[in-house]
Amino acid sequence: MKRRSGFLKGILKYGTIVAVGIFIFYVVKSSFGSEECDLTKIQYMSSEHAKSAQKYAEQVLQAECRPSFVKKQMSRLFAEKYSKETSPFLRKDINAQMDAFKYEPPFGFHKLSEKLQDVLDLLPEHDLPESFQLKHCKRCVVVGNGGVLHGLELGYALNQFDVVIRLNNAPVQGYTDHVGNKTTIRMTYPEGAPLSEQEYYPNGLFVVVLFKSVDLSWIQAMVKNESLNVPTIGVTAVVLATHLCDEVSLAGFGYDLSQPNTQLHYYDNLCMAAMNGQTMHNVTTETKFLQKLIKEGVVKDLSGGIYCDFCPKTS
Template sequence: MRNMKPAHKLLFVLCPMLVLGFIYYSSGKLHLHVWGQKPLFDKQGFLLNLDTRLPPELVYKYGNLSEGACKPGYAAAKMSAIYPKFSKPASMFLDRNFKRLAKVTNFLPPFGFKTQERIIDVILSGTKNYGLGPDLDSLSCKRCIIVGNGGILSNKSLGSRIDEYDVVIRLNEAPVSGYTRDVGTKTTLRITYPEGAIQKTERYEKDSLFVFSAFKPLDFKWLRQMVFKEKLQGTEGFWKSVAHSVPRQPSEIRILNPYFIQEAAFQFIGLPQNNGLMGKGVSNMLTMKVFLTLHACHPVVGDSQNQNMNLSLPIIGAL
């Protein structure tokens, strides 16, 4: 080192640093191949390499169930295995204790109920019911299916299969009458918002719950008028015409927990929080319903082997 020229000394010091810097940079770009370690999860927290085999704990719990049996807790457990950010099950609807829901307290609609606490209290005092109903609430295992609006079920003749599920969820104005051979006759929940609600009262199915999903503060004012059968007033602020009445008793109306929109947007899709304001990408309700079913529903052994059902239905209980 003593006889080395200054330029040579500088190179002697810089070369190892450059090599180490290159290795460090490459390790991130090449998923740590240099160090022999591969990342398990992507930036959103999803498992990079999905393993179709059941984790040992699920094999032990569900391995001996006969085909066609309902598997309570399976969907959430499987989701947690591929997406550790998936949290514990949340309540499907708001009840009188909704102010205790810390995750949604500080967000404006659609991600929470900030500024709307008083009107929600009034609405819930009128509906008085906050579950699926005694029969469904008593089930330890609920098989659910979401029937989308894209027309993919046309000419599939899956209506009878759809009706076999405990909970059939339909979105907005998805039609039933005239299409029962393909989409079924059963509707347990119809999840919608003011602009998406059916406007012709005769098109509502009997014995279904009207589930309200708010996207803006004005939506709660509309819901209050629907619950208490008030004359619709103040339609400015809606982007299209809205229903003037909902042919449901207050006891048949629910408010969807905004937690599902929040989790779907910020965690599942990975949208920026944007100071809690609604941005692009959350107007499509289907992703949010995926989160809902993962929390509240359970798959059926054997459904994943029915290729016709998997290809034809946007979301089924056997996720």
């Protein structure tokens, strides 16, 4: 329980402080291995399940948007670990943001204030565009890279959200039926940044990167301490979304390690078994965290990979 509490405290209280602008950490590329799936043998979602997912997404979008809903719910569930007042953006007046310097990378900027200031001075903005800020009630969707998206044809619905957050270098071209093509924010690390010009959403893409000059020190620490776990960029994106929007949904999340022959990502032929070799993420703890958010009604799971609200209930 102690470990789980520490995880939640870290991701909820400090993960968003240093999120968008120049920093959202992404731990070194997970060595997924070379376990490839024979996609011809993978059974994708039934047409009934896909229709249910599409209908559920429509219901989420058609319901009346509730201002500040997700922040209130997060504060209710994690009163001592989540602050509604936390800004997800680093501002240029870094002296007023001392919490950002409590921890060393990738959780903070301890002893890096001068370098941080230099980088921030180069950035033109530190917030969402004014057109987003003026909207009375905003809906976010965080689009994960899971194979669970394949066949659901949620692309049209995902494009209807006000803010669409994508992860790493997951492509949209060629997969728009499944994942849409609107991108407001892409959370990534430099080596995983786009892709091609076609992957950019005009006037809307924010590339979130790690301050690379400090990579080696914390990566080397990880190598020496294989038991060190850090949150995935996906769960960090979900928490970030709770600070950006009034309502939050997710799609494409869920690692079912009990199904090693299922497709890991929607865009490649890696199998779920490839996750067995990684040690830096605690997938089980993250799943429980996301399940709690979904079951409590804080966020919606549009693809049902974490917890399926639209699936038939078994007795």
